[in-house]
Amino acid sequence: MKVTLKIFRYNPETDKKPHYDRFVVEAEATDRILDLLESIKNYQDGTLSYRRSCAHGICGSDAMRINGVNRLACKALVKDVGNKVTVEPILGLPVEKDLIVDMEPFFDHYRSVMPYFVGGEENPKKEQMQSPEDRERFDDTTKCILCAACTTSCPSFWASGEYIGPSAMVNAHRFIFDSRDQAAAERLKILNDQYGVYRCHTIFNCTDACPREIQITKAIGELKKAIVTARLD
Amino acid sequence: MKTHQYEVLIVGAGGAGLMAALYASRSASTAVLSKLYPTRSHTGTAQGGVGAALGNLEEDRPEWHTFDSVKGSDYLGDQDAIEFMCEAAPQVIYELEHMGLPFSRNPDGTIAQRPFGGHTNNVTGKPVTRACYAADRTGHMILQTLYQQCIKNKVTFFDEFHVVDLITVNGSVAGVVALELATGEMHVFHAKAVIFATGGHGRVWDVTSNAYAYTGDGVAITLRRGVPAEDMEFFQFHPTGIYRLGILITEGVRGEGGVLINDKGERFMERYAPKVKDLASRDVISRAMYLEMQEGRGVGGKRYLYLDVRPETVNKYAALDNRTRPDGSPFRVTGEEILAKLPDIIDFCHVYLGVDPVTQPMPVQQTAHYAMGGIPTNVHAEVYLDEKGAIMPGLYAAGEVACVSVHGANRLGTNSLLDIVVFGKEAGLRAAEFSGGASFQPLPGDAADFAREQFARLRDGSGTEKAADIAREMKTVMDDHVGVFRVKDGMQQALDKIRLLKERYKEVRAGDQGSAFNTDMLNIWELSNLLDLAEVTTVSALAREESRGGHARDDFPQRDDKKWLKHTMAWMREGDVKLRYKPVTITKYQPKERVY
Numbered sequence: 001m002k003v004t005l006k007i008f009r010y011n012p013e014t015d016k017k018p019h020y021d022r023f024v025v026e027a028e029a030t031d032r033i034l035d036l037l038e039s040i041k042n043y044q045d046g047t048l049s050y051r052r053s054c055a056h057g058i059c060g061s062d063a064m065r066i067n068g069v070n071r072l073a074c075k076a077l078v079k080d081v082g083n084k085v086t087v088e089p090i091l092g093l094p095v096e097k098d099l100i101v102d103m104e105p106f107f108d109h110y111r112s113v114m115p116y117f118v119g120g121e122e123n124p125k126k127e128q129m130q131s132p133e134d135r136e137r138f139d140d141t142t143k144c145i146l147c148a149a150c151t152t153s154c155p156s157f158w159a160s161g162e163y164i165g166p167s168a169m170v171n172a173h174r175f176i177f178d179s180r181d182q183a184a185a186e187r188l189k190i191l192n193d194q195y196g197v198y199r200c201h202t203i204f205n206c207t208d209a210c211p212r213e214i215q216i217t218k219a220i221g222e223l224k225k226a227i228v229t230a231r232l233d
Numbered sequence: 234m235k236t237h238q239y240e241v242l243i244v245g246a247g248g249a250g251l252m253a254a255l256y257a258s259r260s261a262s263t264a265v266l267s268k269l270y271p272t273r274s275h276t277g278t279a280q281g282g283v284g285a286a287l288g289n290l291e292e293d294r295p296e297w298h299t300f301d302s303v304k305g306s307d308y309l310g311d312q313d314a315i316e317f318m319c320e321a322a323p324q325v326i327y328e329l330e331h332m333g334l335p336f337s338r339n340p341d342g343t344i345a346q347r348p349f350g351g352h353t354n355n356v357t358g359k360p361v362t363r364a365c366y367a368a369d370r371t372g373h374m375i376l377q378t379l380y381q382q383c384i385k386n387k388v389t390f391f392d393e394f395h396v397v398d399l400i401t402v403n404g405s406v407a408g409v410v411a412l413e414l415a416t417g418e419m420h421v422f423h424a425k426a427v428i429f430a431t432g433g434h435g436r437v438w439d440v441t442s443n444a445y446a447y448t449g450d451g452v453a454i455t456l457r458r459g460v461p462a463e464d465m466e467f468f469q470f471h472p473t474g475i476y477r478l479g480i481l482i483t484e485g486v487r488g489e490g491g492v493l494i495n496d497k498g499e500r501f502m503e504r505y506a507p508k509v510k511d512l513a514s515r516d517v518i519s520r521a522m523y524l525e526m527q528e529g530r531g532v533g534g535k536r537y538l539y540l541d542v543r544p545e546t547v548n549k550y551a552a553l554d555n556r557t558r559p560d561g562s563p564f565r566v567t568g569e570e571i572l573a574k575l576p577d578i579i580d581f582c583h584v585y586l587g588v589d590p591v592t593q594p595m596p597v598q599q600t601a602h603y604a605m606g607g608i609p610t611n612v613h614a615e616v617y618l619d620e621k622g623a624i625m626p627g628l629y630a631a632g633e634v635a636c637v638s639v640h641g642a643n644r645l646g647t648n649s650l651l652d653i654v655v656f657g658k659e660a661g662l663r664a665a666e667f668s669g670g671a672s673f674q675p676l677p678g679d680a681a682d683f684a685r686e687q688f689a690r691l692r693d694g695s696g697t698e699k700a701a702d703i704a705r706e707m708k709t710v711m712d713d714h715v716g717v718f719r720v721k722d723g724m725q726q727a728l729d730k731i732r733l734l735k736e737r738y739k740e741v742r743a744g745d746q747g748s749a750f751n752t753d754m755l756n757i758w759e760l761s762n763l764l765d766l767a768e769v770t771t772v773s774a775l776a777r778e779e780s781r782g783g784h785a786r787d788d789f790p791q792r793d794d795k796k797w798l799k800h801t802m803a804w805m806r807e808g809d810v811k812l813r814y815k816p817v818t819i820t821k822y823q824p825k826e827r828v829y
Contacts, residue, residue: 011749054277097749120331127330135337145272
């Protein structure tokens, strides 16, 4: 079948303003949108720029807006999005070229929540014990691939880039609810801020956008509760 | 042109690079250069587990792990290196756990382990639970954990800096040249030690589990600087890739009891590996699948077979095999257990195939997966310059880009993740130690010229050829003739074709002539790496007139230890590939026939 793609274009070296280009490609229903972008780049316009690597939804490189919804281009199939496809960069981060955005503000927020394990020994002779139930407690938030689909789907983040956003909170949650970790209180203090948990208005866009199906709004709810009750249930 | 100076530079930010960074940065000024954001690295896609004889569920020993790996390597692995890795394994797994890695857990709270192909109890010969796992996301957890620890330890990163050349002076390392993706600017990084941890090159083939980024940059760059490449003819074709897409379906599926089924509904592996059947080593299974399909037993006559992990199938064959849990109870699974242990696999099948593995079998075919060969190193990750053991001071390699050789002719599942953490750490420690006692080599004035020249050609090419056509033709010919089974004539055809493609490559012109985020130019440059590695692979494979591990020849079907128990060393010189050979290190285990 023929698929028509309308793609957001901006080249910082030649364009004053962004515009859209149209491309028509021959595709199969099971092709990924990433396959179509590759075909355009290879045979129609080598300047089309985007990030990609693993091409099966694990590396988190290719989050973009596909027909107005944040998706990974490698997990969105033609049969799921139709034969008229609009592709745009994710919102709320500065566009650098075409579908490539500046990820640094996103990673700055990530780094701000102490996204690392605190505890453990230097030269251990044995693992730290953890029950399967305790491991299960934070399993959902270990799945994050830092693709930014959630954070850039959040109206609160669009309103203020100072808001640390859902992804950073997912990564804080991953450690706060890990029974082995020893810095939950410090992280909760970081999140207990006007640009922390309180900016979340339970809109659920993040949960819908997550290509890993993490229950993000629920995780943020658990963080809010932990801050209010000063307990980790 | 910007110049930077660090004692230790690490090229690549996957598991090996990040592990090296954590250890090198403790005592040396260190920077990591990566063409991707670190968390995009291919380590993240590894699924089933990391091997270590923890013995959490049943008796296991590092020496059994060592022997299994030697046997798995078809006796081409260097036994000192394999022993070093398997002995170091338990300690490094505990270190990762103490860095916070969220392993799945056994009921008693210890790290969960599952069986994997080729890993056995050396007394009973039965599969042993050795693969430490975090569901089917073990690589993701390793990559995330190591990156998190790098943030904690304030490691310096240059993200989206694509290293394109190695600078050497007086036979020693002086640094690297990198292209900054955002600006297109060339940077020179002056260093005492450089660690290559750039991963593999599966993109040489068409059907592959490998990321777009897996273009063999490290081996190609060092080959151009006179460093040899070792055992390049040995490339692993994983038995279970998603039909046509090549996306990996972990061997953990078979560890959890899944079986391979042909068009007639037969569990054919019992004919090829009567003892361990579907948990034979990957090369053995890939060849069996090839033969099944050759003989017309692909599903519906097509080039795929079924991987079946439906609970009724698993339970049926587990009962036939008298398979028991380590505690002695009969092995039985439910749909919920499959879902909990293999969530990502199930998601891939839903998204890309519209198949639910709990109720339907998965269509699979072999997929180009892992480079056993690469930059030759010793156990300390120091890079060899020749077959006699000369090393280049300051140059290190670790992970898939390196050939230690711990995988020999065929890698066992779970040993790649183990390799990256063990040798990444070793490389980091050794490079830091080296730089403590070394001084910076003077930087040559023309340090970036060779890199500039390569990119200038891509800007100024005639444009009569398209890079994408050349890439497609290379992948097809490599799939057809330098794949699971090989013969002389086919490989010669492939070699002639690749050399022709290398000529045609000179006419390519980048469609993007700009500077900012010129991924077009970089993709085309990566293709030059793939072409070089395709050529070296094919020349090495043509010369090796035997079948061993991942290198199976129809015209030389037997392993030939008299003539070929040796490592290939390949150099690129004056547009040609020159081969020499180096002996295999044998310590405890004399080669014998390999039966599963």
